[in-house]
Amino acid sequence: MALRLLLLLAVGICLSEGKAKSKAADKGKGGWNEKTNDEGKVVQELKIEAPSMTEEDQYGYKMPERYKCDSCRAVMFHLDVALKKAHPKSRRMKQWEYTDLFDDACRTSFEGYGIKLIDGENALSGPGIKQPENLAPGMGAIQMGGETWTKRLSEACRTTVYERMGEDEMYDKYREEGGLTESVCYQDLRDCHHGPKVAAKPKEEAAEENSKAKKEKKEKKEKKDKAKEKAKEAKSKAAPAKAAAEVSSSGATEERMDSKTFLRRLAEKHGLTADEYLTARTEREWEKLIVATAGRLFNKMEL
Numbered sequence: 001m002a003l004r005l006l007l008l009l010a011v012g013i014c015l016s017e018g019k020a021k022s023k024a025a026d027k028g029k030g031g032w033n034e035k036t037n038d039e040g041k042v043v044q045e046l047k048i049e050a051p052s053m054t055e056e057d058q059y060g061y062k063m064p065e066r067y068k069c070d071s072c073r074a075v076m077f078h079l080d081v082a083l084k085k086a087h088p089k090s091r092r093m094k095q096w097e098y099t100d101l102f103d104d105a106c107r108t109s110f111e112g113y114g115i116k117l118i119d120g121e122n123a124l125s126g127p128g129i130k131q132p133e134n135l136a137p138g139m140g141a142i143q144m145g146g147e148t149w150t151k152r153l154s155e156a157c158r159t160t161v162y163e164r165m166g167e168d169e170m171y172d173k174y175r176e177e178g179g180l181t182e183s184v185c186y187q188d189l190r191d192c193h194h195g196p197k198v199a200a201k202p203k204e205e206a207a208e209e210n211s212k213a214k215k216e217k218k219e220k221k222e223k224k225d226k227a228k229e230k231a232k233e234a235k236s237k238a239a240p241a242k243a244a245a246e247v248s249s250s251g252a253t254e255e256r257m258d259s260k261t262f263l264r265r266l267a268e269k270h271g272l273t274a275d276e277y278l279t280a281r282t283e284r285e286w287e288k289l290i291v292a293t294a295g296r297l298f299n300k301m302e303l
Helices: 017-025 063-084 095-108 147-165 167-177 181-187 204-248 259-269 283-302
Strands: 003-012 033-036 043-049 114-118 120-126 140-141
Touching: 003 063, 063 120, 063 147, 063 181, 095 147, 095 167, 120 204, 147 167, 167 181
Parallel strands: 043 140
Antiparallel strands: 003 043, 033 043, 114 120
16 A cells, blocks of 8 residues: 555634635645644645555665566667767767767666656656656655666666667667657567556566577677678688789789790790890990880880
């Protein structure tokens, strides 16, 4: 049962019957109820309902299972705010940039959270979590928060980004959808469900599902890493073939030869006899021959 605190405020010692009727007509305004106490005095009454804290609510580092959906919604709200505030307009963020952003958002964003009594049940309350305020006239509700909920939400944020979703996938989701919304909690993480609330699963079944999700996440990461490794190997193997193709297209050869063999082949390429470049010449004649031959080789390379 929820704890109910009754606040009574006396508004007069003696009120005429006409005034009492006038006040009764305004019953419920501002959340207050008016009634006449045992002494005949007209008083205003406001009942404040506070959530009853279970042992799981009070202790423990992890977010209780019953608040999983609400905590996911809070996480998406703050990650979206952080990304929209810091994202460059004309380019993708580098991996280290959005990783640092996620770290900072998970560490500093979750102040002002606690639990409230909503429709007779405890619910997480705070920025980014829209909860119905179905309060009857004369009723109020208080939120019970504290550092425990800040720490739990920070841990839930880190687990969601790095273990359950993946920082790369989270950033890609933001880019594809133009933001991070509650739909991630419904469609991707399945922390939230449409329709009536689903009863909490036994711990064994929940642990089994969590283990299965981690296994699938690990397999997905391994598959991605293998694909990257294969692409790297293919690129490495293609490099020598590309170099060989470039050598072949340029007419280069790996054959080694002495100067006489080279000059004979060069003379034949130039339409001369094989010994044309080997005959004796003066120093001046050799210089002229070398300059002329170099010019022909240069012109051929340019073509």
